[in-house]
Amino acid sequence: MKQSIRILLTAASLSAAVAAQAEVAVIVNAGAAATPSQSDVANIFLGKNKSLKGVDQKDWNPTKEKFYTSVTKKNEAQLKSYWSGLVFTGKGQPLPSVAGDAEAVAKVAAEADAIGYVDKAAVTDQVKVLFTLP
Amino acid sequence: MTTARVLGLAICLASTSAFALEQGEALINGFGTVGVTHLGGEDDGRGYGLSGQTTDSWRGDQLSKFGAQLTYGVTDTVGLTLQTTAKAYADEWKANLEWAYLSWQSTDNLMMRFGRLRTPVYMYSESIDVGFAYPWLRLPDEVYSQVQLSNYEGADLVYNLPLSFATLSFQVAGGVAKNRDYYLYDEEFDIDYDNVFGSSVSLATNDFGTFRVGYVEADIETEIAGSFTDLLGNPGTATLLALDKEKGKFTSIGYQYDNGTWLTANEWTSRVIENDGSASTDSFYLMGGRRFGDFLAHVTYAQLDEDEGRQNSWTLGLNYNVLPTVVLKGEYKRVDTQGGYDGVFVRDAQELYDNTVSDVTGGALGVPARNYDGDIISAGVDFVF
Numbered sequence: 112m113k114q115s116i117r118i119l120l121t122a123a124s125l126s127a128a129v130a131a132q133a134e135v136a137v138i139v140n141a142g143a144a145a146t147p148s149q150s151d152v153a154n155i156f157l158g159k160n161k162s163l164k165g166v167d168q169k170d171w172n173p174t175k176e177k178f179y180t181s182v183t184k185k186n187e188a189q190l191k192s193y194w195s196g197l198v199f200t201g202k203g204q205p206l207p208s209v210a211g212d213a214e215a216v217a218k219v220a221a222e223a224d225a226i227g228y229v230d231k232a233a234v235t236d237q238v239k240v241l242f243t244l245p
Numbered sequence: 246m247t248t249a250r251v252l253g254l255a256i257c258l259a260s261t262s263a264f265a266l267e268q269g270e271a272l273i274n275g276f277g278t279v280g281v282t283h284l285g286g287e288d289d290g291r292g293y294g295l296s297g298q299t300t301d302s303w304r305g306d307q308l309s310k311f312g313a314q315l316t317y318g319v320t321d322t323v324g325l326t327l328q329t330t331a332k333a334y335a336d337e338w339k340a341n342l343e344w345a346y347l348s349w350q351s352t353d354n355l356m357m358r359f360g361r362l363r364t365p366v367y368m369y370s371e372s373i374d375v376g377f378a379y380p381w382l383r384l385p386d387e388v389y390s391q392v393q394l395s396n397y398e399g400a401d402l403v404y405n406l407p408l409s410f411a412t413l414s415f416q417v418a419g420g421v422a423k424n425r426d427y428y429l430y431d432e433e434f435d436i437d438y439d440n441v442f443g444s445s446v447s448l449a450t451n452d453f454g455t456f457r458v459g460y461v462e463a464d465i466e467t468e469i470a471g472s473f474t475d476l477l478g479n480p481g482t483a484t485l486l487a488l489d490k491e492k493g494k495f496t497s498i499g500y501q502y503d504n505g506t507w508l509t510a511n512e513w514t515s516r517v518i519e520n521d522g523s524a525s526t527d528s529f530y531l532m533g534g535r536r537f538g539d540f541l542a543h544v545t546y547a548q549l550d551e552d553e554g555r556q557n558s559w560t561l562g563l564n565y566n567v568l569p570t571v572v573l574k575g576e577y578k579r580v581d582t583q584g585g586y587d588g589v590f591v592r593d594a595q596e597l598y599d600n601t602v603s604d605v606t607g608g609a610l611g612v613p614a615r616n617y618d619g620d621i622i623s624a625g626v627d628f629v630f
Contacts, residue, residue, distance in 0.1 A: 180505070188539070201316075201358065204266065
């Protein structure tokens with residue numbers, strides 16, 4: 112009895128930890144043929160690769176933090192510094208952005224060449240998951 | 246009215262397109278640095294830096310500068326970019342139009358620009374006023390004091406070739422730059438650059454950093470004259486440098502790497518001006534840094550070699566990201582020179598005369614050269630918006 116309570120408690124705390132560290136899914140349109148690798152995705156979101164249209168998230172939320180730190184190896188300040196190097200040399204503008212997971216999913220579902228990143232829980236069957244970031 | 250419209254446009258820019266703006270869209274961005282710097286050392290009353298604004302009093306005009314940029318989508322592929330800056334040059338605050346061009350994004354990978362453009366001389370040339378884009382408060386003076394030309398009128402072409410492991414970029418530029426200022430011997434002179442031609446190739450790899458090679462040349466016309474009082478107390482004037490459409494050539498090779506924790510930036514340059522009476526001016530810097538959370542600690546070694554001697558320096562810096570768009574920076578730089586060489590220190594025509602007399606007479610007359618060394622302390626804030 113004691114043992115099973117312990118297991119239950121462990122399971123509960125584990126799932127709490129999982130919820131706090133949600134997986135991030137990189138998504139493309141359900142009909143998309145392209146399967147870019149993780150470094151292709153980094154280049155798309157750094158404006159170097161224009162084969163797909165990156166859909167960025169407006170606010171620096173945990174999903175965005177996880178995506179940029181693991182895929183592009185840049186935190187918020189480093190990303191701002193990177194873009195200021197492009198904006199002020201006339202060589203690029205940051206990607207268009209939407210507010211939150213639901214809008215990102217909707218935009219990727221609506222545009223054939225769009226790519227985005229969302230909390231895995233927000234993924235619907237209108238989009239395809241390229242890979243997830245644990 | 247126009248301002249209101251531009252502001253309105255800027256606010257409703259929730260979704261702008263990736264590279265060129267969509268028709269009718271406008272973006273306003275700004276950047277700035279507020280900083281103070283001080284030169285300490287054995288001798289008082291000396292100046293240091295590109296336009297001599299680092300002295301033995303704490304001054305804000307060497308490092309502080311402000312800029313604003315407007316980008317406007319004329320059509321989906323044609324854009325207008327204007328960038329103005331306010332910064333001090335040779336003790337005087339000036340407003341400058343740094344960028345003023347029309348760009349045409351003819352394909353995803355090819356962009357052509359026409360108008361006033363920044364000269365692609367150094368690795369950091371095009372963002373030279375945006376301190377937020379590089380780790381230092383003072384870019385290494387040994388390298389970044391050599392070419393004073395910051396923009397030209399003409400055209401350039403930027404072509405990006407995406408590869409599996411990298412992006413390869415080519416840039417070709419051409420134009421003229423007339424009636425520019427040239428600061429030397431603590432005075433300003435007029436200088437013309439004709440037939441400015443520049444090209445650069447950079448390879449930005451996904452995992453191994455960015456390599457860049459750049460070359461710029463121009464036909465330079467200027468006359469640098471110095472006034473002094475001779476040993477007998479009579480006023481004199483001497484032409485110190487006269488260039489009549491002599492070709493100046495500048496080569497830069499650079500490498501940058503940043504994996505989020507460790508970073509490095511390195512550049513080697515060589516400058517040759519035909520018939521200026523001296524061989525090439527060679528310089529380089531090597532910089533390494535490591536991030537600790539919001540802190541960045543970095544160290545730089547820099548060296549400048551000319552016929553007259555060598556300047557070298559060590560710089561230690563510590564940066565702290567107060568906000569994602571605001572960074573606080575502190576730097577200590579130790580500069581040394583050998584053999585009476587003035588390096589990036591300021592020597593005016595009178596001092597040059599006195600030092601030359603002292604040299605020629607073995608110290609019997611004139612004044613021997615000062616100690617051109619010192620400790621430079623700088624502190625400031627860089628921001629973008």
